[in-house]
Amino acid sequence: MASLLSSWSFNLQSLPATYVVPAEKRPGKPAPISKDIQVIDLGNLNRGDLVQKIIQASQEFGLFQVINHGVPEMLMIDTDNIGKEFFSMATEENETLSSADDAQKGWKLYTSSGSYIAQDFKYWKDTLEHSVILLRLASKLGLIIQQDIACPDPSSALGVGGHYDGNLITILQQDVYGLQLFKDGQWLGVEPLSNAFVINIAFALEVISNGTLKSAMHRVVTNSDYSRTSLASFVNFPFDKIIEPAKSVVSPSNPPVFRGFQFKEFFEVLFSKNSNMEATFEYFKINSQASK
Numbered sequence: 001m002a003s004l005l006s007s008w009s010f011n012l013q014s015l016p017a018t019y020v021v022p023a024e025k026r027p028g029k030p031a032p033i034s035k036d037i038q039v040i041d042l043g044n045l046n047r048g049d050l051v052q053k054i055i056q057a058s059q060e061f062g063l064f065q066v067i068n069h070g071v072p073e074m075l076m077i078d079t080d081n082i083g084k085e086f087f088s089m090a091t092e093e094n095e096t097l098s099s100a101d102d103a104q105k106g107w108k109l110y111t112s113s114g115s116y117i118a119q120d121f122k123y124w125k126d127t128l129e130h131s132v133i134l135l136r137l138a139s140k141l142g143l144i145i146q147q148d149i150a151c152p153d154p155s156s157a158l159g160v161g162g163h164y165d166g167n168l169i170t171i172l173q174q175d176v177y178g179l180q181l182f183k184d185g186q187w188l189g190v191e192p193l194s195n196a197f198v199i200n201i202a203f204a205l206e207v208i209s210n211g212t213l214k215s216a217m218h219r220v221v222t223n224s225d226y227s228r229t230s231l232a233s234f235v236n237f238p239f240d241k242i243i244e245p246a247k248s249v250v251s252p253s254n255p256p257v258f259r260g261f262q263f264k265e266f267f268e269v270l271f272s273k274n275s276n277m278e279a280t281f282e283y284f285k286i287n288s289q290a291s292k
């Protein structure tokens with residue numbers, strides 16, 4: 001395992017060349033925080049209005065925030081602090097925790113990208129990843145804690161490059177600004193709110209909704225003043241689960257836009273297409289004229 005960024009990157013004067021993102025993918029000028037991204041109060045609406053609001057936000061942005069979700073703010077702060085504490089622990093301690101058989105153990109500790117994303121440059125982040133299997137729901141939940149260290153050159157680096165998540169939805173907690181959403185040709189900043197979860201529509205839900213709900217293209221930028229910790233819970237499926245447009249949403253007048261596939265196939269195709277998300281989406285579309 002390459003050394004964790006957290007162990008060597010403090011007080012660097014310049015960005016090491018391997019972290020310099022190719023010019024066309026660099027963050028460029030700072031994106032404004034968008035006031036259009038909805039913050040939905042789960043405690044304040046009747047169910048019908050709430051469902052409408054969530055559907056609308058999922059169609060329009062593919063990303064929204066929720067407050068009054070029932071998770072105590074103190075617990076969210078404590079969890080964030082545990083993430084920070086973990087990454088500030090002595091390096092040797094962290095690195096002896098990690099080994100080649102991480103996949104079998106159900107957790108991984110790594111720097112830069114996850115294993116299925118092949119990149120010729122590195123992302124400015126460390127990740128601790130857990131895989132939790134919820135047997136009763138027959139689903140899988142991946143929990144990751146990520147840390148983007150204060151970066152010597154935020155305009156040339158990325159915490160995570162632009163991507164869509166492949167799972168059902170992602171539930172995310174962020175403490176410092178960094179998350180951005182791509183919409184209508186521009187990057188919009190997602191406001192960090194200490195009491196909110198960001199909900200991200202991911203590719204499998206776009207497929208299940210037959211393209212009605214849009215998965216959100218997003219990325220993470222770094223900054224030079226603060227380290228950023230985020231916790232993301234990925235609601236996943238067992239790898240052999242068939243993902244396809246729900247029977248209740250397809251009809252002769254609304255034919256399926258995506259073909260059915262095994263969940264694991266998404267990651268295989270993504271890998272075979274060198275992490276090109278658009279090409280991966282196209283691969284699963286029945287008719288490539290279909291809108292995205």
Ligand SMILES: O=C(O)CCC(=O)C(=O)O
Pocket residue numbers: 144146160165172174178179218219220230231232
């Ligand atoms: O750190 C974040 O806010 C988002 C991370 C992310 O997009 C991912 O890991 O898929």
Ligand SMILES: [Fe+2]
Pocket residue numbers: 163164165170218
């Ligand atoms: Fe993501």
